[in-house]
Amino acid sequence: MNNLAIKTNEMKKYLLINGEKVETENYAPLYSPYSQEKIADIAMADKELTIKAIDAAHEARQLIGGMPAYKRAEILENVVLLLKERADEAAEIISLESAKPLMFAKAEVARTVETYKFAAEEAKRIHGEMIPFDAAVGGVGRIGYTLREPIGVIGAITPFNFPLNLVAHKVGPAIAAGNTIVLKPASQTPLTALFIAELFAEAGLPAGVLNVVTGPGSVVGEAIVEDDRVSMITFTGSPDVGIGINNKAGLKKTTLELGSNSALIIDKDVEIDGIIDRCTMGAFSNQGQVCISMQRVFVHEENYEEFITKFTEATKQLKLGNPLDPETYVSSLITKGELERAVSWIEETKQSNAEILTGGKVRDNVLEPTIIANADQSLKVSCQEVFAPIVIVNQVKSLEEAVELVNDSRFGLQAGIYTNNVKNAFYASKNLHVGGVIINDVPTFRVDQMPYGGVKDSGTGREGIKYAVEEMTELKLVVWNQG
Template sequence: MINKVSPIKKHLFINGEEVQTKEYSNLYSPYTREVISEIAVATKEQTEQAIEAAYQSKDEFARMPAFLRAQILENVVQLLKENFNEAAEIITRETAKPITFSLGEVTRTIETYKFAAEEAKRIHGETIPFDAASGGIGRVGYTVRNPIGVIGAITPFNFPMNLVAHKVGPAIASGNTVVLKPASQTPLSALFIAKLFKQAGLPDGVLNVVTGPGRTVGDTIVEDGRVNMITFTGSTSVGINIRNKAKLKKTTLELGSNAAVIIDKNINIDKIIDRCIMGAFSNQGQVCISLQRIFVHEEIYEEFTNKFVEAAKQLKLGNPFDHETYLSSLITPDELDRTLSWIEEAKQSNATILAGGKAQGNILEPTIIANCTPSLKVSCQEVFAPIVTVTKVKSIREAISHVNNSHYGLQAGIYTDSVSNALLASNELHVGAVIINDVPTFRVDNMPYGGVKESGTGREGIKFAVEEMTEMKLIVWNQN
């Protein structure tokens, strides 16, 4: 049964208040295509109003003691625990993420804000031994880290609550103010969190949420001189555009990927099938580090492929509010059409569809493709759907070569019982993280997360995001 709610108008959140707009747009359920809300469409002037609110609040908030910032974040943790099921239902309603995965996202969001509360108390510098230099005798120096100012945060649809936390949490922990633009399909989670922060005692103007199209809201945030830093998660093409427009602003860009796992010979296949299924098909494959390419040693290729295909065929598709559902709708009908066209391209190139390849209504079946050439879109581009390719290799070195043959470099995994092969992969894979004996989809919220090449710049994970969101200042005392 689908959880139906009457559409409610959702306004902007600026300077601690709801702000109405002249225009509202319908927000549709990805699963039913019914209207679930009416969302404010901000103008350029209203976006500038939000930026001004953050700008006027930044100096006072930067002076707030760390223990008070930490307490506000702890209050949000408690409020999320108290509103746990409502938060998960909001995620499922606006994304069609199966409710079991939405419940998991809320759990992670709580942890993310908890990490932020703890890191608020751990921002520190270091002393510098100036007398190590002949000209430094009689001088003492140390560094401090100061908040960078106003942070423009632009977040994606796929983890609408936890990826907001990865930007808002460290920003508040380090004493910055925020103008947040959530993805157009998933504003409800961001507005829900803004309400919780107000209840938690966050001063007005510190967190502002502006909904609307990227060409109006996003561009205004990126180009406004009062915004000191942009933190963005999304597609590579948009990230490149943001970096060009941001000029000398600091940017953290978490971008695309076509993540891969290497499966060595002598691996117990039964122990890894469930993880590979999760890596490829959780959240409909709409994950930056979703398992998209699998390279299997030729000695176990047939056994792995057969068991992987059989497991994929057992997954339940349907209503995202059903606790048994594993896959539901992609985020928009256009995304479904795109992925079906990529599958058709693979078919025309004589690739083999081992499972799926079709839509059931507006749900794409979990799809496994073999015999893919590296130039096919399902292999070389970010598919962002429940589609995975399986390729036979003769050696780990061959597999590493395939993984590195990509514009992306976010995360990669390897299953192996060989220390030598694990070290080889660790050294040779050109990615931001190598995950040994697990899929590349592994992430916990305190690890440094980010990529190389067209997968982005900078690192998230609360401690590391705090470093990105603060500026180092050197203090030198002359004792002579």
């Protein structure tokens, strides 16, 4: 691990445009969120270089769009093999630049392998359907069918929290569907994106199909969103930025995976001992920097005392520290600014009737996992996306009250419920206003083939390879007149 740190400390990174490494006039230092040591110098693209990347993607459209499905699948399968071989290296890069603890970074790499496997499989089953034209009087004598065609150039803007797998959720289906990509990774995690782009080149992806442009969102992101040759924007990030993209995108297709303050309901008949480990993971994995992190918990009053006691005890056992230590569970937030914001939100709760059960302090640049009880719905830790190792726990008298509190939010990505009552499970699945209801698990559950996306301010469109392919293709109707 130290060897990697020494190696990366000397790196001067580049843009990847049309298969070539492109130097820039300006570079920005990249620092480890945990140690604050310099990792690398990152190329800062300007508008002109971003347009060159779009040029390359636009020119390569017919190359990838005309490639047989089995060849696109073969390239994705080659990436799977290469990523498996370099899994440890990929996990260390993730940990180094994002401070994601190594145990979770390794899990992300394993998931990414699956994501590209799914993409390879989906490349071979993109199809349309026959239309029964003679079901209409005017359709007699005609047959028709639909095709799915590549949409063209896709602008992909990805976040820091899953720098390998959330890139895969955009690049994988884009290539499976025969599209080209201009990828702008998060400013804090460019190394992971450049790493996977190198694997794609080695796997046989033609030049120009995947272009990686690093730099400020106000320059690179704006140029991608505004260019008429970009047919679709797929973005994962904050609601404010997503709304701005939507406003500027015009008639471009958009898939926007935005924020949440995901909630868990714990019904009165639940055995608490059996759910504590999952709740700990749901609240504190990757420092709570997960779109579906378990941020709010509503516990039936009969189970409330037992739950907060055992949940607090388990949380106090989590190891804090260096993300490259295999035993570390919680490390640093992505930036000092995020740490300061999270601490200020905790301080706000001290002016209310809320009670901090554990955590709330900063230790060696790491925010302790924090549990807050009796938090009012109007507090920032409740009504906004906290994106930090902070969870609130409130007691409720009924399932109906819990569902009402979960829905009292501008967000609606995923929610979970633990219950042994089938009627209550059905009630929750019908009445929770979210994109996904997870029964007998935390809202943080995700596997990579499932449809994933939300309602309200949590975004538009769905990811999950099959569903992303549908978003990244255009439906064409063909009608034959037999008469």
